[in-house]
Amino acid sequence: MESGGGARRGRMVIDPKVRQVGFVTPGEQDGPAGVSSSSAQVNAPDSPAPVMIPPAPRVAVPAAADHSPPKPAAPVPIPPRSPPLPPRNFDAEDEMPLGSYNPGGEGVLAGSPNSSYGKASSEKAEIGDLSPTMVAELNSSMMEMSLERSKYELPVPEKENESTADVISERVEVPAINNNEGPENDARQRKLKDRTSKAERRALQESQRAAKEAARASAAVAKAKPPPQKKDGSNEKKGVDKKPVDKSGEKDKKKEVVVPEKDKRKDAPAPRLQFDDEQKVAKARRRAIVEQTTETKHRVELFRHLPQFVPPTQLQALEEKYLQNDTMHIHPAVYQVGLKYLTWDIVGGNARCVAMLEAFKEMIRDYTTPPQKVMSRDLTAKINSHVSFLSTCRPLSISMGNAIRSFKLKIGKLRDTLTEAEAKSSLVSHLETFAQEKIILADKEIVKHAVTKIIDGDVVLTHGFSCVVEMVLSHAHSIGKKFRVVVVDSRPRLEGRILLRSLLAQGLKCTYTHINAVTYIMQEVTKVFLGAASILANGTVYSRVGTAAAAMVAHGYRVPVMICCETYKFHERVQLDSICSNELGDPDALVGVAGRKEFRELVGWDESEHLRLLNLTYDATPADYVSMIITEHGMVPPTSVPVILREYRKEPIL
């Protein structure tokens, strides 16, 4: 048991990210083992896309299996599911997961994930209402899953090895994640912490790392199997390549020591600004580039922590500063983009991201390093101030956040040996490739996948206006599929009309209705295609408000819900509701009714003591309601989002 556990532990450590979210996903309860094993089956060692699930028609919708008889004629191909696993003996396995979660020995600990602990603890708090048995079940199933995986992903390089320091230091704050998984270990851990001084711990850590290093080197040499993912391989190679550069082991060590400090800072992201925290807001305001005088009088209590809507009056104030030469030096291109965000002239995750990248390109082209400054440092600061300008115009979308993160990473990685012109051109090309690969080509790929899901005679429902969904529909039409589209729209933005216009222009048959009729119209719908602003690690779809309602109704009618989303919009965050992170729209947009001037009940609403208007921009659709997420890497169930995050988004995290 001990040795077996050890071996397993060693492998368990390699894929910690699944743990990060897996047991929170509500969908897991249906049978995570099934899903994971199926994905594992496909996950052949040299498969380029480990999460690609071949379409298999005529299988019941997974969620439907529990509550109702499966729809016999469900035309949607859904991921095949392996037969349910035999009931597991929880008692026997009780000690096992401990290896991965709370490794007893420090040696294993060294390979623990870097950022997952903090998150895990917060998740823990969020799922506090789950019964302990459920947690246990989840954990054990998780365990199962990772076991399965580990067969195929053998010696994955421990890329997390730099993060040892923070793991140790964070350890104390982290409660035991598994109640049943060995409190004695934790106690030991704590005791160790109490007993040893900081220096001692550092030394211990150091020695462990050295040991680990050696182990890794040997593993790299004696690697029997090729790495399961190409990216893994390249990463590994990079690591190996880097090594010979600094020849002395001591130097290497020193470097290693320094890194965790940096990493620590990076890994503990500053908590998001809560806008009901007056002190913090005041502080932020002092630092803010743009004077924010927008104290909304009537905030909705539950949403006080969100950045309040930027009213159009801000536009004038901002525009007036356009040509003035003040300290912030926002590049005009970025300025223009910011103003367009503010006026909502540019909307939608992709459009906003592309516009921002274009503006950054302009900025980089016009950039010259000031004398006696390092380009990467100065540019990072500049980008930061530009980004904070953009976020004062409108809160950043998750897509933009991801793009900014990868861009800043690129800046940080610029070698000093490059001349300024070379550095600039490499940055510009980075921005170009990001826009090209992650957005434009990704969209094409999504369209290719999604079109296979539309068959003749379908009635496709969509909500609002998602550019990817539009592309899917128009492409399906252009290749001669016969189907009908139901465009469901919602006030106050009425974006669906844009979609409707373009679909009608192409000659598609359309039905237009508002979201309050969705329960009726859903009866005739066979498929639902929706866009997303982001997909979170627990499979929650974060999208324009109304999406959740549409998806829920579709789920209720056993209509498959397919979400089209590029993977660059995926986010590691976990969110269970639409409250903790959202964006507030213009409350005044709710006041008027187009074409009904006599509706004046809400005019002057802000003078009323008892009235609050809430115009939310996004909502969160639980993973339960989502049958499939269509990404450029293939079609995956929502439970596989962490896999994509882990396998395809290494660079930004590292």
Added chain:
Amino acid sequence: MGDEYQVVVVAGGSSKDLFPLVSKDVPKALLPIGNRPLLSYVLDLLEDSNLNNVSVVVAGHESGVRVGSWIAEAYHDRLQVEVSTVSEESGTADALRSVAHRLSSENVLVVSGDMVCDVPLGAIASSHKRQRAGLTALLCPRTPGEGCEASAGGVGTKEKAKQLAAADVIGLDSARHRLLYVASGSQLGKEVKVPLCLMREAGQVELHTDLLDAHLYAFNRELMLEALERNEKFKSIKRDLVPHIVRSQLKHGRVEGTLSCSAYVAGKARYCARVNTIEAYGDINRDVAGDAIYLTGYTVSGMNNVIHPSAQTGAKTAIGPQCIIGEGSELGEKCSVKRSVVGRHCRIGSNVKVINSVVMNHVTLEDGCLVQNSVICSNVYLQERVTLKDCQVGCGYVIGVGAEHRSEALAKKEKMPINYQFLQ
């Protein structure tokens, strides 16, 4: 940042509207407003917005030389200004044509030289760019009555009526601030004709008469030059070019792209006025000495007035709030100056009352004069006990002892060489 825009300042020449204040020797651009040449307000505004590439077009050769030498002295290290001249008779559109070859930037800001305003030009520039407009016009909310209150009551209402009659009709799409229709008040008859295609295109048009066209436009250069080239008859920017572009935006089907026209409506708190009439000249001087004193850059004393340290005042002389007294002026005893601007090196005797007036430089007012609601140009000599009400006195005019004038424009017939001190 400023490189995106080139600026053309149409400074005018010796406008007839402002007779007798303006002559060949005092071009409109150099008319003192709060003891500063009119053009300096525009140039300072440009400087604030980092718009460094400026062309100033002056009508009339002589005026051009004067303006040029003044700019060269005052702005040689601050702005890159090129002064060119066109003939006296040419209109503003001709002025634009004359500098067309010099324009190279994507957008061109055309500013009237007689504007006194504090609307940041960046706002117009940015709004123009954001909406990718072909034309953006600055519109200011008209404040009816404000100008009239300053002048005497009876005249005010009449003036107001005249103003409203001459008001431009401006059609806006209120949601997006698009400029859909322009008709200048002077050309307009009793009825406003709104083309049907406009209603079809925009759905809803708000017609405003409460907006003042500040004669500040941001043009897309190609669009502007093309329109100017095609229509050689165009004389005026405001009357011909702008309405043409506004009309043509509707012809091209959908009003998208760079052809659309937008309007930037300045906030109510902003000051914006044009010196295009004698009344306006007086009003603006009073505003600049009063509430809009920040435009001049003078430091205001505790008494809410600006008195140059070198100015001398006699005993028992009262200088009220909202007054400006220029450099080296001397006031005798028991004088009273209220809501007026007195220029440089004036000699004012004892017992003189100057109320609601503008007195330019090197003016001599002998004892016992009373000047009310008037404008007195440079080098005027008023002998003892002259009374002026609602008068304009041209340069170098001499008024005899005890004369009394009401509502008159007094000017010399023949020109006399006069030594102007504006350049100092």
